[in-house]
Amino acid sequence: MDIVTAAQMQEIDRRAIEEYKIPGVVLMENAGLRLVEAINRLGCGPRIVVVAGKGNNGGDGFVVARHLSPHKNLTVWTTADTSEYRGDALINLNILHKLEIPCTNLRQDHALAALEAELAAADLVVDALLGTGVTREVDSFYADIIRLINKAPAPVLAVDIPSGISADTGQVLGEAVQADFTVTFALPKRGLLLFPGAGHAGRLEIADIGIPRPLLTGHGLAMLTKEQVASALPGRPANTHKGTFGSALLLAGSRGMSGAATLSARAALRGGCGLVFAATPQSVQPMVASQVAEAITMPLPENEAGRLHASALPLLRERWQSCRSLAVGPGLAEDEETLWLLAGIMAECQLPVVLDAGALNLLAKKPQLMDGRKAPVILTPHPGEAARLLDTTVSQVESHRLQAARELCTAYRSTVVLKGAHTLVATEDEVFLNVTGNSGMASAGSGDVLTGLLVSLLAQGMSTHKAACAAVYLHGLAADLAVENISKAALVAGDIIDHISLAYLQTEKIHM
Numbered sequence: 457m458d459i460v461t462a463a464q465m466q467e468i469d470r471r472a473i474e475e476y477k478i479p480g481v482v483l484m485e486n487a488g489l490r491l492v493e494a495i496n497r498l499g500c501g502p503r504i505v506v507v508a509g510k511g512n513n514g515g516d517g518f519v520v521a522r523h524l525s526p527h528k529n530l531t532v533w534t535t536a537d538t539s540e541y542r543g544d545a546l547i548n549l550n551i552l553h554k555l556e557i558p559c560t561n562l563r564q565d566h567a568l569a570a571l572e573a574e575l576a577a578a579d580l581v582v583d584a585l586l587g588t589g590v591t592r593e594v595d596s597f598y599a600d601i602i603r604l605i606n607k608a609p610a611p612v613l614a615v616d617i618p619s620g621i622s623a624d625t626g627q628v629l630g631e632a633v634q635a636d637f638t639v640t641f642a643l644p645k646r647g648l649l650l651f652p653g654a655g656h657a658g659r660l661e662i663a664d665i666g667i668p669r670p671l672l673t674g675h676g677l678a679m680l681t682k683e684q685v686a687s688a689l690p691g692r693p694a695n696t697h698k699g700t701f702g703s704a705l706l707l708a709g710s711r712g713m714s715g716a717a718t719l720s721a722r723a724a725l726r727g728g729c730g731l732v733f734a735a736t737p738q739s740v741q742p743m744v745a746s747q748v749a750e751a752i753t754m755p756l757p758e759n760e761a762g763r764l765h766a767s768a769l770p771l772l773r774e775r776w777q778s779c780r781s782l783a784v785g786p787g788l789a790e791d792e793e794t795l796w797l798l799a800g801i802m803a804e805c806q807l808p809v810v811l812d813a814g815a816l817n818l819l820a821k822k823p824q825l826m827d828g829r830k831a832p833v834i835l836t837p838h839p840g841e842a843a844r845l846l847d848t849t850v851s852q853v854e855s856h857r858l859q860a861a862r863e864l865c866t867a868y869r870s871t872v873v874l875k876g877a878h879t880l881v882a883t884e885d886e887v888f889l890n891v892t893g894n895s896g897m898a899s900a901g902s903g904d905v906l907t908g909l910l911v912s913l914l915a916q917g918m919s920t921h922k923a924a925c926a927a928v929y930l931h932g933l934a935a936d937l938a939v940e941n942i943s944k945a946a947l948v949a950g951d952i953i954d955h956i957s958l959a960y961l962q963t964e965k966i967h968m
């Protein structure tokens with residue numbers, strides 16, 4: 457499902473109205489009806505406060521008021537005199553007048569105090585102040601109203617987007633409504649899925665308001681769906697052996713960091729490939745071997761510090777010839793010798809490669825590693841690694857995640873997995889946003905698990921872009937299933953691995 461900017465949504469609305477001849481007031485009626493259905497499903501008490509701005513977002517609020525007023529004890533608050541309303545919003549405001557449903561203009565004396573009193577006793581607040589038409593920081597009058605809404609003890613339902621959130625970036629435009637639920641129309645807006653906006657939206661529902669289907673695709677950013685992942689996963693035919701599902705080679709670990717190799721190898725095995733080779737410095741190998749019985753371990757020459765020695769390259773070369781994918785990085789040292797090894801791998805290896813953790817920091821030191829590379833690459837940076845790769849700051853990456861993911865994809869000519877809440881997968885043509893996963897994953901080792909899953913899916917023959925999407929989705933889903941029984945605070949990376957199987961079962965089910 458596509459995720460759109462305000463301008464893209466306005467264009468969709470325009471084309472629905474002008475090309476398909478669906479009157480705007482019909483779309484507004486549909487939007488209002490979807491909101492009414494959502495309110496009825498919430499089953500809240502009768503005292504409903506509708507706060508409506510001057511644009512079409514307010515118009516949606518008027519439709520809600522009309523449909524609910526016979527059944528509820530409802531008050532409507534506007535931000536301007538009726539003479540300032542236009543178009544479909546004015547049509548709906550005039551219907552309220554005709555029905556003698558009282559509307560109070562908040563610009564009148566004492567109206568804000570009256571609203572505050574009403575909010576204190578409300579069962580539900582409908583936030584129809586500002587939608588995709590917000591163009592600037594909210595002015596002080598709107599900011600006052602938003603603060604009153606946020607002070608109300610009642611739950612808040614946002615119409616289309618919480619007022620004051622930028623639909624394009626998710627940034628708070630001075631002040632923003634903190635909603636418990638958001639019903640957004642036709643397609644999710646970027647600001648509902650990028651943080652901090654995503655944290656203001658509460659539970660998100662996407663409502664069909666009758667926009668013609670051909671208008672809903674091709675916007676450059678899409679939400680990963682279970683259906684998409686299910687249909688991309690490799691099949692599991694009956695007449696097969698371990699060779700059918702490919703071998704994955706993992707270059708990971710260093711003294712004190714054996715766990716990273718162990719976690720990646722275990723995740724790779726759960727990911728479904730036929731064989732996993734875990735190549736580590738030789739002093740680390742016994743630990744990995746004792747932890748992951750199903751992996752074939754490969755002890756590699758190491759230096760005094762327990763880090764890889766350059767003489768490991770021929771051994772690796774021999775091994776990768778029998779494999780279908782390679783991952784480099786979890787727990788790997790970031791010294792000169794490892795850099796030399798990585799350069800050798802990139803110059804020679806033709807397998808699809810996942811670069812993670814240590815390998816990403818080496819790449820940041822020497823971006824030329826990409827120049828002569830032989831294979832498609834997936835980079836899996838967290839914001840810190842992304843900042844190093846782009847030579848910028850973490851806060852810059854975090855406030856412009858979409859842009860950062862795209863820039864990495866272009867600069868390094870790779871599929872990019874930018875980790876964090878709502879991980880992004882950037883490919884040449886499109887960016888995907890993932891909504892599975894939870895804050896329990898913000899702990900050591902969860903990135904190693906993702907790398908294991910990735911290399912496993914690549915070994916099964918998936919393309920870098922499909923593998924990246926599926927791994928990110930399943931990784932988050934496994935963590936979501938894990939927190940059904942484990943507290944987010946207590947979740948560890950091993951719990952994610954233990955739930956990969958359930959994530960597969962859930963995803964495969966819809967494919968049958």
Ligand SMILES: NC(=O)C1=CN([C@@H]2O[C@H](COP(=O)(O)OP(=O)(O)OC[C@H]3O[C@@H](n4cnc5c(N)ncnc54)[C@H](O)[C@@H]3O)[C@@H](O)[C@H]2O)[C@@H](O)CC1
Nearest residue numbers: 469484511512513586587588589590591592593594595616
């Ligand atoms: N045909 C359509 O275009 C449809 C639009 N719909 C609704 O319409 C909304 C978009 O409507 P509009 O484009 O009229 O925009 P909005 O209703 O979001 O807001 C526009 C109004 O807010 C004012 N405004 C903008 N930024 C402000 C700020 N920072 N502080 C104070 N006032 C500010 C503008 O001057 C304008 O009066 C959507 O979010 C959706 O809820 C739905 O009814 C479905 C159909």
Ligand SMILES: [K+]
Nearest residue numbers: 583586617619
């Ligand atoms: K709103």
